[in-house]
Amino acid sequence: MFAFIARQPILDGExxxxxxxxxxxxGKGGTYPEPASDKAALITERFNPLGLDDISSHKMSFINFSAETLISRFPTSLDPDRVVVELSENPGQTQGLIQACEHIKQLGYKIALDDPMMLSGQSDILPLLDIVKVDVGKIRAEHVAKRLPQYIDADVKLIAENVETHEAFTECRELGFDLFQGYFFSLPEARIARKLPASKMNLVELMGESSSEKFDLNRINQIIERDAALSYLLLRFINNPTVNKRHKITSLKHALNYMGEVEIKKFIALLSLTHLGDEKPLEIIHMSLVRAKFFDLLAQHRKQQMNPPVGFLVGLFSLLDALLDQDMPGILKQLPLVDEVIDALLGKSNEFNHYMVLVRAFESALWLNVVKQSKALDIDQKQLHGLYNQAIIWGNSVRSTISSYFPRSNTSN
Incomplete structure (x- = not known):
């Protein structure tokens, strides 16, 4: 069970x-930590520990291990069908590590080597490798092209690390990389000024209603009834077991009576975002969901205004520029959101600037920034980890509800 952890997505060519x-x-350098002391175990148990399926949303997990752990303390309880064992150092330079890798391979685990400069063409380790990770920020394209054949011949998949722009993703895919790690997908592909299409105006109206202090049930019903898909998704969201474990909700009015105004506003906003982003990678929506819940929990802890649910909306809409391939100021001019949400999305709110730095620290495992923001917000670090873990579990659950709306992703969700 894991309490203090970050995760970074690895994407395929689609x-x-x-x-x-x-x-x-x-763990040193992000590696799998040493066995916990009794005190550490108590802390982990108290602050919302996660299992692998919780943290990785039933995807594969790449876990980095130190040589010492692999040789003497490898946790064979980890599921080899779920875990890829990642080496943080060249096995040829540590006595006994290749033998340990052979044993781990026999147990059914796949092995990845983090080889930033693509230097691992050694015959003794190559047969054991399933995956090699290459830091494309440190190595020239022509060097990659020269090295590729030996990996293709050995049936080794290649992951491009630190892919931070769409141009880098395209170049790496053309070079022959199989998988891609980096936050390129969460950036706009082309920042151009354009109006939202008329087909999205229902969603714009819903976004406005979600951030309004008033709640006009009839108005929201009118908007949703124009689109059968909206009605269907709203009921799926509201009947998600994470949100509603007891009652079968059959209408928006029924949901309002059961859940209350603020929770309905959150789901209306979520519904809007899902439809706005239907042409983008599902992981952008997933990141937005985790941010929304995390900001909502932070705002509650900090006793911020909850109606409208400004924290939730700021987190949910924080990647709108990537979803719509426009700059944030241009988008916000077209959306009828309240000033508090707009100011926060434009970086004009000190409160939400702290939230944004904090969530990016969790996404990128920048632990010193977590420490700094813990002090700035006067929230215990362990408690911050607990809130973020709650947000991950909630985001995973809602993702499973909406994944069927993204046809291209059905096979992997």
Missing amino acids: KDVFAYELLFRD
């Missing part, structure tokens, strides 16, 4: 999630 790399705060 920008669907293949796996998550897990980075542990308690």
